[in-house]
Amino acid sequence: MxxxxxxxxxxxxxxxxxxxxxxxxxxxxxxxxxxxxxxxxxxxxxxxxxxxxxxxxxxxxxxxxxxxxxxxxxxxxxxxxxxxxxxxxxxxxxxxxxxxxxxxxxxxxxxxxxxxxxxPAAELPLVAAALxxxxxxxxxxxxxxxxxxxxxxxxxxxxxxxxxxxxxxxxxPWSEGHGYAFVEFARRHGDFAIVAAAALLEVSADGAVTRASATLGGVGPAPLRCEGVENALVGNRGSATLFREAAEANRAIDAMDDVHASVVYRQNLAVELTSRALGKAFERASERSSS
Ligand SMILES: Cc1cc2nc3c(=O)[nH]c(=O)nc-3n(C[C@H](O)[C@H](O)[C@H](O)COP(=O)(O)OP(=O)(O)OC[C@H]3O[C@@H](n4cnc5c(N)ncnc54)[C@H](O)[C@@H]3O)c2cc1C
The missing domain is CATH 3.30.465.10 (Uridine Diphospho-n-acetylenolpyruvylglucosamine Reductase; domain 3)
Structure with a gap:
């Protein structure tokens, strides 16, 4: 047209x-x-x-x-x-x-x-919300x-x-050695994400999370800051178990459904991608602070 x-x-x-x-x-x-x-x-x-x-x-x-x-x-x-x-x-x-x-x-x-x-699934508004x-x-x-x-x-x-x-x-900007990750699930590379997750973490020398930002895109009309996840992290030592348990809070989000994915599918992605993003961000925070 x-x-x-x-x-x-x-x-x-x-x-x-x-x-x-x-x-x-x-x-x-x-x-x-x-x-x-x-x-x-x-x-x-x-x-x-x-x-x-x-x-x-x-x-x-x-x-x-x-x-x-x-x-x-x-x-x-x-x-x-x-x-x-x-x-x-x-x-x-x-x-x-x-x-x-x-x-x-x-x-x-x-x-x-x-x-x-x-x-709703664009990456830059999600990053803007995370920051x-x-x-x-x-x-x-x-x-x-x-x-x-x-x-x-x-x-x-x-x-x-x-x-x-x-x-x-x-x-x-966050502190020089902060950990970060942006992960998404899309049908093909370059497509808009079905769900995307960003994580930012500041971690102390003994591995405790001192500051956290966890944000989702593609789950509703606007990027969603996951305050429940953030609160569950701060003050605790980073570990795969902590990130998985904290990310579980996203199973209850009020996700949208459309031709690409159902509510439950998006909730599952919200949990999985948040957990992965937090794990990757923590790994990077540990590497960046030791280098
Ligand atoms: C094939 C294809 C794949 C794409 N895949 C993705 C993707 O995976 N992820 C993603 O996020 N995006 C994707 N996009 C969209 C792309 O990122 C666009 O660049 C972006 O959405 C719009 O930016 P633009 O500068 O082109 O704005 P425009 O298209 O020029 O404008 C978009 C809207 O914003 C308004 N606008 C623009 N600038 C201003 C301003 N300064 N103040 C007020 N209003 C303003 C315009 O009036 C318009 O309504 C894709 C686009 C294409 C064509």
């Missing part, structure tokens, strides 16, 4: 893009186009105006600041994947990116586009920020207004 007719706009600055968003109703931003173009072609989206933000160079960057790491919304997924800074300070994002689509989709797809498209990132949004009315936990409004819909644009995210 072909997209419905729309007027194309090609702003060269953030101000120009925000003016266009403020003055045109039923407008859509075009970032990497890897989700928007299929949505247009299938006529799931029928905007009157498409505002192409690829000409705004200063929205694409990865930088270390006094308070953490800041990433511009138009940063390509490939640029994140090869970033030395992220490899060193946020390796879970790199591991997740290797499972996002295919090289050509990552060459064009952006972090802002992935967060705003908010597919508790802050999302920065601008419009002609001003700027505001929100935690990732408040970003999803409902299914595939971020809580931003039609005249607002996501401009960047930032987060505080």
């Amino acid at each position: 072909k997209p419905p007719p729309f007027r194309y706009h090609d702003p060269r600055s953030l101000d120009e893009a925000l003016d266009l968003l403020a003055s045109h109703e039923n407008a859509k931003l075009l970032a990497g186009g890897q989700s928007l173009m299929p949505m247009l072609n299938m006529r799931f989206a029928q905007p009157d105006h498409v505002i192409d933000i690829n000409g705004i160079d200063d929205l694409a960057y990865i930088r270390e600041t006094a308070s953490g790491i800041e990433i511009g919304a138009m940063t390509r997924q490939h640029d994140l994947e090869v970033s030395q800074l992220l490899q060193r300070r946020c390796p879970v994002m790199i591991e997740a990116l290797h499972q996002v689509g295919h090289r050509p989709t990552r060459n064009r797809g952006t972090i802002g586009g992935s967060l705003c498209h908010l597919d 508790d990132v802050t999302i920065h949004v601008k419009s002609r009315r001003g700027a505001r920020s929100m935690p990732m936990a408040a970003f999803p409004a409902f299914y595939m819909t971020p809580s931003i207004e039609p005249d607002e644009m996501v401009t960047s995210i930032d987060f505080q």
Whole structure:
């Protein structure tokens, strides 16, 4: 199918893009186009105006600041994947990116586009939830920020207004020797996950978990932080038994069902993948602290 007719706009600055968003109703931003173009072609989206933000160079960057790491919304997924800074300070994002689509989709797809498209099984929103990132949004009315936990409004819909644009995210990286893992189950490599799990762990010299983040994707409309799992870990010595028992809390999650998998299948995957992610993260924390 072909997209419905729309007027194309090609702003060269953030101000120009925000003016266009403020003055045109039923407008859509075009970032990497890897989700928007299929949505247009299938006529799931029928905007009157498409505002192409690829000409705004200063929205694409990865930088270390006094308070953490800041990433511009138009940063390509490939640029994140090869970033030395992220490899060193946020390796879970790199591991997740290797499972996002295919090289050509990552060459064009952006972090802002992935967060705003908010597919329930997408890897980057899951990582954003695992890291508790802050999302920065601008419009002609001003700027505001929100935690990732408040970003999803409902299914595939971020809580931003039609005249607002996501401009960047930032987060505080975990300690240098933290353990991390991103694991997913998909029908084929490059497909969206049926269920995915991310784990971040800080571990003391005697093997006790001092900080934990456990997050699932693909089980509901938005990434799910597994607080029950996290609470069961902190203060205890890491072991396969601990991780398996803690992950069992995910058997009770309110999982969705669809043509790909039933509720029970997703609950089983949630337990299994969480347990594997925690085990891998713990192993890496132990290796990284001893090297
Ligand atoms: C074959 C194929 C396989 C894929 N597999 C995966 C996969 O396994 N995992 C995965 O996560 N993704 C996958 N994707 C999707 C891909 O990661 C997209 O890049 C991503 O979902 C959207 O990013 P984009 O930059 O292309 O955004 P676009 O498609 O340009 O935009 C997506 C939506 O976000 C809005 N938007 C974009 N930027 C902003 C902004 N800054 N502020 C506000 N709104 C904005 C747009 O208006 C649109 O509604 C796949 C895509 C393809 C084509």
